[in-house]
Amino acid sequence: MVEIETTPISTLIGVVYVPPGTIPPFHLFTKCRNKAFCIFGDFNAKHGDWKCETNNASGNRIITWLGETGNEMILPNKPTSRRSDAIIDFGITHDATGWHTEVLDEGTSDHFPILIQSPLNVSDSAVFRKTNWNLFKSFLNCVYEYWLTLVYNYDEQFFFTHFSLFLQSLWDRCSFYKPIKQYRPPWPYYLVMLAKEVNRSRRRYRRNKTIFNLNNFLELKKKFYAERFELTKQKYEKKMEWIKKDQNIWKIATPIFHSYSPPFRGLNVNNIIIKDPETIVDILANHYEKHFADPQHDENNIVHQKCISIYEQLGYMPNIPLDNISINESIVQQQQRLAHVLAIIQDLKALSSKKKEKKNIIL
Template sequence: MVRGELKCTRIDCNLPNICVIDIIEGTNETPLRVIAVYATESRSWSWHDLSKWVSSKCAFFGDFNVDLDQDKAKANALLEWSDSHSVSPYLPDGPTSMRSNRVIDYVLTSGFPVSIQTYENNTTSDHKPVMVHIPFKSNEISMARNVHWKVFHRFSEYIFSFWETKWNLNHLNDVYNDYTSFLALLIARCTVLFPIDKYRIAIPSELRSYMSLTRALSFKQKMRGDIWLKNIVNLRRKTARKELKVFLLNYVSLTVTERNGSTPRSIAFWSRAKKCMKSASSSLHGFMLNDGTVIKDGPKMCEEACKHYEEFFSESEIFRPYPYTDSPDLQWENFDEEIPLCTTEEVIDIVNSRKKKKSIDAHGLSNFTFNFLPLSYWSLLVEIFNHSFSEGTMPDRWKDSRMLLLAKKDPICNPGLTRPISLLDVFLKVNEKLFQTRFMNIVNRRGLLPDTQSGFRPKFRLQTRVLLFSNIFQV
């Protein structure tokens, strides 16, 4: 099995239990030849029959049925053939055969080193599977993205008058759906994809202007052939290289110093550093159903997860005693008290206090977008927040959430062994923070929470306190 991004061709081989494949790395490079070998005791071919498939970059994998330490005569024949073709063996640390406790599964390579280890988990074979890492260059281009946030900000300012005239809370769902879709599409339009190997850090504007002027003088010198101007260009180039080297050294030292902070430099540092660390991924590779069937297809996995969590989060049926007919109605002291409305300044303060994370919601928006959203738009969103406080209604899109499933242990597991993370609407989070400040004001003002501390955070309580508080309204 070969990944779809890799180009490979199978070479004809008339020997039994031998498979030869060429994997093409680049246009002008020698292909990597992989030869799978299963050498039984009763084989009809010898090691010299494999010589015609030896190349300058090849690897022999499989069961050679020869222990290079214990089988002296067989090992000498194999090593003599490998030495004649400059092929080196690479052995795992432990035995590969569980019956004879010998090392008979390994790799023979020519021209490059490999790392090899055995798979120690359960297997149905009497041989331990061997995993090998080969240095390989692929034509696959890793892409990165860059969002032109200045263009996003300028265009949003330019089109504000359009949204100001269209903003009508009588058609709340239509207005909010169109607005969030507009933001997501505008971000996608301002996004540029580029190969990751062409990524360059931004240099100061003064140094960039200095290098641009040097390049212009170089073109001018080539047109005129002026020797004096040529010396000036060479001097400016040496100065630019020196300044650029000093800037890069200072940039690296400053990034290492700020690596434990919350600045963009620390984010870039850890995103690059994690590539050199041991990978510990919690991503899902498939679902194992109750009957033992493994599902790896994306849409089918989503359907199984949807069935599981719809049943898990379904509303439980609670039977409450029917109230007496002659019991008086409860008279709430603050029944007519309205939720205080919010102002644009309060909303902006809450937005500035939130962490600007880049995790997107179900509509393609993130808190990072708030850094570049013009402040004038918050005056329109305040109307939606106040409408939810006064009328108790909200846009239907606030009910949509993006759910991510993380594997607790194994990458292939039952849906019940996953950890769900729900990413709510970014504007709903702002509305929740506004409501929380008003709710905590009522709770503290009326003394609804006890004075005893039942949690680890000051002025916060455990879930049991919240449940006791909610039961008052359910009776």
């Protein structure tokens, strides 16, 4: 079992396999008493309490042990075995509140894979490991011949121990740790495979640019965008439902209050702080009176005088609203302007050609 740091207390997580016809290792389960734990695996236990047609010894012993310890089960919603309609893959925990399971019809194993969603919370200060698997694979490709030579020179236990240590060290060197807030859940398997298919179709079209390859690429790309949008939409709707529930909004939106503004202590003029209210009002009044006053023009400047006279004449014009212009009239006016511009261009071209002819005649 491994211990992971969760809030408010750490949680023990383990896996188990119980062969058919044997009893689960309750002496190991008992070590988790009075602790937060989760144990998952193939128990090969059947009982009517989890919708099995028959009971077996392992299922009866689990029911008895749960009644004695007060622990609970994390049960899937439908059978997990391809060979029978029995639920033999499940989990045992101290509290099953908030756990959700989903049986996936994928893979070729005789057991269906189970998708589990837990209510465990991780501290904001926690970190997670992010591994560069391409680099990991590249290192293995470089040294696999060396390990092939060692496998025949050492006994299996010695080789297995050292090779496991090598894989652990290589995993550490190819990984780095990031804050838990930067964790991005991976895409579902079907969306990852669809993205790979889109990339393959893109490369296929680049090598052989045919209409068939182009249409195939565009169709896959359109389907990928639609599936990704649907996944994003589901996540958004799920998050909105969580926000609307209880007071969860305050878990992501922290109320922010403005800092207290100090009182007005005076007006700084030429490095002198003036605190007299009447003096402050007079200074501000003079400043804004000058700021909003009419601009002063140069009486001796002819251009300034002309602009001032035009400005004064505009003030005596009647305030008559403009007539509405229809869009058809606007289009006609634009076409007329365009025709006028084109006519000028034609005249310039004709004039240029005449000048060239005159030069040729002179030569």
